[in-house]
Amino acid sequence: MHYIIIGAGPSGVIASENIRKLDQNAQITLIKGHKEPPYSRMAIPYFLEEKITEDGTHIRHKSNSFNEQGITLVNELVSEVKTKDNTLVLSDGSELVYDKLLVSTGAIATSPPIEGINSNHVYNCWTLEDARNIAKKAIPGSSLVLMGAGFIGCIILESLLKRGVNLTVVEMGDRMVPRMMDESAGGLLKSWCESKGVRILTSEQVISISEAKAKPLQVNLKNSDPLSADLVICATGVKSNTGFLESSDIKLDQGILVNEFLQTNIENVYASGDVAQGLDFSDQSWSIQAIQPTAVEHGRIAAINMVENNSCVHHGSINMNILDTMGLISTSFGQWMGVEGGEESVLLDEQNFRYLNLQFKGEHLVGISSLGHTQHIGVVRGLIRGKVKLGVWKERLMNDPTRLMEAYIANI
Amino acid sequence: MEKSLVINPDKCTGCLQCEMACSYENEGVFNPAKSRIKVFTFHQEGRFVPYTCTQCSEAWCQQACPVDAISLNLVTGAKEVNESSCVGCKVCTISCPFGTINYNQSSGKVIKCDLCGGDPKCASACPTQAITYVDADQTGLDKMRQWATQTDNATSNTASNA
Known part of the structure; x- marks a missing residue:
């Protein structure tokens, strides 16, 4: 039996390891679209803060961990999934044949469609490579504009401040982290940030980014004067990483549609983690939670169902978050x-x-x-x-x- | 024989010796606020309940950790936080349905009971044997462990990360 897992984030790693535990004889291939060892995005803020080195972001610290478990790592993007032939086409043109497939390709960062968003000096903060680029440019005394005060924007605030940058945050919504905080909490968080010397502009929008003389970038705002910046970080949102599935017959909505076994509409194809539109425990809706505990829960359950023929029902994950914004810790559950x-x-x-x-x-x-x-x-x-x-x-x-x-x- | 902590709240007098011993052993200070075992007081019922990690087999904390910082001590059965790997993301603190892994703001890492490597100081400090450290099979499955198996998916399955 050949199990292929596409995506080596926490969900894919947990799934592949659980498949191994349940089937000693299986052939297991874990495909990742980058050259890095499997790493956790959760750890990126701490890398930016220089609390850890790159190694500290790795999901498994023993360098031969996957090898020891008989899990083959492949560094290649998947360009196509041919479910009729159980075949993956990789970006180098080669093909891999699976018996069972797990798609755990997570999410990708998105950027608003504004002029200048593709300029040099404008980065997402999503991959390890993004973090390396930001670390190079976010130096003491530099000016940084952060677009988006959502979870990612907030969690990197402290690391950015510790790098000694002058920071302005531009958030389109009327408060910080609207997806996990009500008006009271969001408002309190804003005054906390301001008390730490961060300028927060809520109900504000970047309309374009242009080149400037004194600083590399000029960030033009809808309601206020332009800001000059050495660096812009765009943390306005993420979406499911499903582009490579558009030509396949796997059903998509916000992400990959799955049933209570984390199985897609194709019998031998499963999905887990941020890419899977799984069951929410609280309201029994099918939604993308994009959180670590759900990603690993999905990974574990999908693995069981792939090996043991849908023996484990997923009753839904609780949406929950914990966020440290410059020392003020917020949580939300259910x-x-x-x-x-x-x-x-x-x-x-x-x-x-x-x-x-x-x-x-x-x-x-x-x-x-x-x-x-x-x-x-x-x-x-x-x-x-x-x-x-x-x-x-x-x-x-x-x-x-x-x-x-x-x-x-x-x-x- | 693997041992485990057994807590009998009926014997607890609320003296907090366990908290002091835990804090001193693990943090080098006598500060109940830094203890990994906590005694909860129920004034209305006149009752004290010591409470800490049961080293549950589901190991929610370990499964949720994004950077492999929590591992199983094969000798004691404890789930231990590796301080050098913990980045302080706190995901384990919301994942543990017992609330027994906590963030320690002064170190920027999480802390939990590690059974003091097989000689839990809370048990030796307890003057009334409300906390004892005994052979695991004598304890049976305690109430919390049973409860854990009802609360989530796939917990009875062998495919946990523990």
Whole structure:
């Protein structure tokens, strides 16, 4: 049996290793579209900050780890998937034949279609190569414009500041990290950043990037004066990496459509991680979460189903995030924005940048968002996933949301 | 025989010796805030509950780690954080449904119970035997471990990363 996994991010690596554990005799090929060892994008901010070297971003630290597990690494992009012939065409023209295929090609960074976005000195911050380029140019005293205050934009703020750059952030939305924070938390985060000397322009848009005299770039804004910059980082969004599948008969929507086994419409083709439009635990919708825990959960479950013929049902992953923005740590879990007919318990301490918002449906916790609360935060996953009936603790949490951990312990 | 920590909350008096011992062993200071074991107080019920990692076989923290910084100690069965590999991304802290791996702001890394390499100081410090370290088969599957298997996908399957 030849298993081929396309994409060597966390999902693909976990899948290939789990396939090996379940089938000692399988032939396993892990294809990656770059020359780097398999690495984690999650680690890039810490590389930029020089907390770790490039090696520190690698998913497995032993250099012969894949070899030892009998997993063959191939460095080549896949240009076409011919599902009728079970064949992949690689960018060098060669072909590989699979019995079962896993697509775990993740996401790619996108850029808005504005003039000058392809200039030199404009980078995404998505790949290790992007990070190397940014590290070269983000030097003390340089001016940097960061487009996008989403998860990626926020998580690299600290590393950029530590590099000694003058930083301006331009965000189209009305607050920071709108996909994981409500107005209160987003607003608090903005004042936190401003207190650290970062200029944040929300409800603002870059309309074009042009060449300039004093600095290499002039960044033209919709509502304010232009900014001069040595470097622009574009962190405005990512999308599923499915371009190479457009000529195939694998069904796509926001990403690859899968069923509860992480199987696509083609019987021997599965998908996992950021490229897979998998099941969301909270609302049972099919969506792309693009988070590490979901990527590895998908990878593990897809591997089981590929080897053991759909023996493991995926009941859905909880969307959850934790983000460190210059030392202020925020989290969001599940239906943090609330549900119809639900109730909420909110604690806001603006002076100390602390916020806790619990969302309930009946006796169950269905989501939270927080700023400045990190201890034992994992129990939120336990409470949501376990559909723990809170009983008397519901009322206690309505009165004091900080008693989450007690509520958890009292209920296990 | 692999041993495990067994916690009997009924015997706990809330003296916090375990927290002190843990913090001193692992951080070199007597500071309960830096302890990997925490005693929770239930004032209304007059009850104290010591709580720490059960070294669960699902190893949520280990599976979620993007940089291979959590590994299994084959002798003790503990899941241990490798400080030099941990980048401090905190993904494990939201992945562990027991909330027993935590971010330590002063080191910029995560911390969790590692059974002190096979000689857990919380157990030896406990004056009432609310915390003991005994043969794993005597303990049976404790309540939390059982609970873990209900809470997520594929947990009974052998294909975990642990």
